[in-house]
Amino acid sequence: MINKDVQAILPRVQKPGRYIGGELNSEVKDKTNVDLRYAFCFPDSYEIGMSHLGMKILYAAANDRDDVWCERVFAPWHDMEAEMRSAGVPLYALESGDPIKDFDLIGFTLMYELCYTNVLNMLDLAGLPVRAKDRHALTPIVVAGGPCTCNPEPMVDFIDVISLGEGEEMYDAFFDLLKDCKQRGASKDEFLHAAAKLPGFYVPSLYDVTYRDDGTIDAVTPKDGAPAVIPKMVVSDLDHVRYPDKFVVPYIEVVHDRVVHEIMRGCIRGCRFCQAGFLYRPIREKTADTVNDQCRALCDATGYDEISLSSLSTSDYTHLEELLDKLLTWTIPEKINIALPSLRVDNFSDELMEKLKKVRRSGLTFAPEAGTQRLRDAINKNVTEEEVLRTARMAFAGGWTAVKLYFMIGHPTETLDDVAGIADLAQAVVNEFYRNPDKPKGKGVTVSLSVASFVPKPFTPFQWEPQDTRDMLLQKQAHLLESIHTKKISVSYHKVDISFLEGVFARGDRKLSDVIEWAWRHGCKFDGWDDSFHFDVWMDAFDACGTDPAFYANRRRDFTEVLPWDHLDFGIRKAFLQHENEKAHHSETTPHCRLKCAGCGANRLNGGHCDAMRQSMV
Amino acid sequence: MRCVRVWFNKTGAIRYISHLDLMRTMTRAIRRSGIPLWYTEGFNPHPYMTFALPLSLGMESVCESMDIRIEGDVTNDDLFISLRDAMPDGITVTAVKDPVTDPKYIALAAFDVTFHDVPDPAALADTIETLLSGEHLIVQKIGKKGHKKVVKDVDLLEHLKAYRVRREGDVLHLDLVLPAGSVTNVNPALLCDEIMKHSAGYYVILRTKLLTADGKTFE
Incomplete structure (x- = not known):
């Protein structure tokens, strides 16, 4: 639903289909019949936001309530923003076309550190002050969720309430409270104090942070009865929690334009670099029947011809083969493809390969993450070179000619020999192709290496580790290129400057809010996009605020240091993380959760339940 | 297998989607409609769908048509109802007829x-x-x-x-x-x-x- 002002500017912008709303399955309600208007904001482009599963889940959950109308808002691209600002069009929600500054609730998903400036920009484009303390009225309340809220501290000066953990079941109490406060004419302060008592909600303005002379945190002190530690919320039963029975079907092509189904939450592997692997614990699986039924409903409601089975490690899903059997009975006649991202090389069976051949033949992607066994042990990526090569062999025998391998450089304890090991492993995969007697005639092999730079993150065993400096990362990138001697191997990198900034904000504290605001006021937004990223402006921002980014990115923390996120409880015990860190430095591995429970502590938040534990005892 | 011409209007905000987007939108709408679509018989089966004359992004129209191929003996009237009900806002199916003029x-x-x-x-x-x-x-x-x-x-x-x-x-x-x-x-x-x-x-x-x-x- 777009108004005339927007119609007048749309012919002048690229991809106007991003800004029109009205897509199939979008929720249109009568605004006079709802009590709460909720603008669900995704601080990135439409194409990225519309690919985000969390948004689809929460959009459906919020709109289940008759008294709430949840609408979608994305960050307008540079050209649209300029047109909106010059025509005086404030940020509007796609379903109604109404300005979001009049809404009761504005929610942001913080899925990536480099979207932070977009949050400020969207608040400003809406016509709201960016700092929480400058928004005095009860509504709109600005709330944030998503993975970055495991350390929201750099952003807390801009947000009123942070929701920790899985949102599906947290909404109700929060909506009820806001509705009640609105009807009673309560103050924002009153609302915030009450919200701080709801499980899983963190009201940062109710905590005082004091610092030591060296810049580290002295203490985080709760005020006015706010809890000292705030636990994240978890959904206990994935089979019975609300999953959308329809997705909004975008008109324009988005990144993930298909049915996405989350088959399990959490990961049994415990790779020490992987934040998601710890953040989403404990392990919870859906049954094959639930997944099958929900996929069917979603295909019917959307008309999509592709299903992606999503999880952190799809081949660890215990019912995978049963599920594929069920799905294939109807997806083959209906010509629907099934995509299986996140497969592992160590449990990739012949049977699975046979089933995969039926569903789709695209590229195969595996993630050895490090080039040598010693380093793979240190990061607890429990795969061997032989497993990688065996899988490559199976793939080549199955007719694949392109393999993509994911690696990271900058892991703790990494040496230049480990970096050269990446090239050696890729070469071994190439050799494996030519060893295959049945290799397709006239076809070469392509091994694509995607090499990211490691960023230490909160709630991982590496949360105390220094990130490699930009110079070190550049040196390692150069060394890797020198170690590759064939054109059959191609390498792509992440920009080290972007990784550096990600590292600063991932483990940052409240002092960084000034830096974020300064950078935004000087034009930084869409920082995750190479073309929009202005590293020099960011460096000026650190200078102007008297902040040393290396303090956050490149400094080794002592185990006794108060970390900015210590008052947030994501289930994982700090002692467990420390123990894992110490093992990493001795290149000692930890078996995955089904072989032996490592005692991370995450099941505490789920009444002691963890699907990995249950299976390990059977 | 036979060919039918589906006539539709594209009006309102949906005029801001491109021809490529429209093709994607139509493919999905046809899938949702459940009509017996004919698929090509190659290694990668896909439906047959061709538009008389692509409409530029930003334009509305009350004279759009696409030709699709159908299996079985479903009538044009039944096709019309199924397709009409499967369309997103802004796309209105006005008729399903046998093609007369070659595009x-x-x-x-x-x-x-x-x-x-x-x-x-x-x-x-x-x-x-x-x-x-x-x-x-x-x-x-x-x-x-x-x-x-x-x-x-x-x-x-x-x-x-x-x-x-x-x-x-x-x-x-x-x-x-x-x-x-x-x-x-x-x-x-x-x-x-x-x-x-x-x-x-x-x-x-x-x-x-x-x-x-x-x-x-x-x-």
């Missing part, structure tokens, strides 16, 4: 352009008359030569087959007939952009009819 004979298109938020419609009407009754109206058109973009001059009046300016209340209309199809194609936006150099406001183009070279309606 390759499309030579002309008629448009109804409306001008909105114009401060002085009478003055703009005069301006349009002056522009269109002259000898030449040369505009620059960005075309492609291979992968390169090239700018070339086009004399719009050389191509303009017919026009009429009319007022309906505050809204100024301009009816146009321009060459369309695979041989010569002139986008009315070139003309409208030229007109809007003389006034504030914005315009909306509605395609109303496709015609063959001898003036017969494409059906």
Whole structure:
């Protein structure tokens, strides 16, 4: 639903289909019949936001309530923003076309550190002050969720309430409270104090942070009865929690334009670099029947011809083969493809390969993450070179000619020999192709290496580790290129400057809010996009605020240091993380959760339940 | 297997989706409709779907058509109901018929352009008359030569087959007939952009009819 002002500017912008709303399955309600208007904001482009599963889940959950109308808002691209600002069009929600500054609730998903400036920009484009303390009225309340809220501290000066953990079941109490406060004419302060008592909600303005002379945190002190530690919320039963029975079907092509189904939450592997692997614990699986039924409903409601089975490690899903059997009975006649991202090389069976051949033949992607066994042990990526090569062999025998391998450089304890090991492993995969007697005639092999730079993150065993400096990362990138001697191997990198900034904000504290605001006021937004990223402006921002980014990115923390996120409880015990860190430095591995429970502590938040534990005892 | 021509309107905000987006949207709508679509029999089966004449991004239309291939003995009336109910907002299926004209004979298109938020419609009407009754109206058109973009001059009046300016209340209309199809194609936006150099406001183009070279309606 777009108004005339927007119609007048749309012919002048690229991809106007991003800004029109009205897509199939979008929720249109009568605004006079709802009590709460909720603008669900995704601080990135439409194409990225519309690919985000969390948004689809929460959009459906919020709109289940008759008294709430949840609408979608994305960050307008540079050209649209300029047109909106010059025509005086404030940020509007796609379903109604109404300005979001009049809404009761504005929610942001913080899925990536480099979207932070977009949050400020969207608040400003809406016509709201960016700092929480400058928004005095009860509504709109600005709330944030998503993975970055495991350390929201750099952003807390801009947000009123942070929701920790899985949102599906947290909404109700929060909506009820806001509705009640609105009807009673309560103050924002009153609302915030009450919200701080709801499980899983963190009201940062109710905590005082004091610092030591060296810049580290002295203490985080709760005020006015706010809890000292705030636990994240978890959904206990994935089979019975609300999953959308329809997705909004975008008109324009988005990144993930298909049915996405989350088959399990959490990961049994415990790779020490992987934040998601710890953040989403404990392990919870859906049954094959639930997944099958929900996929069917979603295909019917959307008309999509592709299903992606999503999880952190799809081949660890215990019912995978049963599920594929069920799905294939109807997806083959209906010509629907099934995509299986996140497969592992160590449990990739012949049977699975046979089933995969039926569903789709695209590229195969595996993630050895490090080039040598010693380093793979240190990061607890429990795969061997032989497993990688065996899988490559199976793939080549199955007719694949392109393999993509994911690696990271900058892991703790990494040496230049480990970096050269990446090239050696890729070469071994190439050799494996030519060893295959049945290799397709006239076809070469392509091994694509995607090499990211490691960023230490909160709630991982590496949360105390220094990130490699930009110079070190550049040196390692150069060394890797020198170690590759064939054109059959191609390498792509992440920009080290972007990784550096990600590292600063991932483990940052409240002092960084000034830096974020300064950078935004000087034009930084869409920082995750190479073309929009202005590293020099960011460096000026650190200078102007008297902040040393290396303090956050490149400094080794002592185990006794108060970390900015210590008052947030994501289930994982700090002692467990420390123990894992110490093992990493001795290149000692930890078996995955089904072989032996490592005692991370995450099941505490789920009444002691963890699907990995249950299976390990059977 | 038989071919049917699905007629539809594309109006409102959905005019801002491109032809490629429309094809994707239609593929999904057809899947949702559950009609017995015929698929090609190759290694990668896909439905047969072809549009008479792609509509430019930003234009509305009440004369769009796509040809699809159907299996079984379902009637056009049943197809009409299934497809109508599966469409997103802004796409209205108006009929399902057996194709009459081959799209390759499309030579002309008629448009109804409306001008909105114009401060002085009478003055703009005069301006349009002056522009269109002259000898030449040369505009620059960005075309492609291979992968390169090239700018070339086009004399719009050389191509303009017919026009009429009319007022309906505050809204100024301009009816146009321009060459369309695979041989010569002139986008009315070139003309409208030229007109809007003389006034504030914005315009909306509605395609109303496709015609063959001898003036017969494409059906």
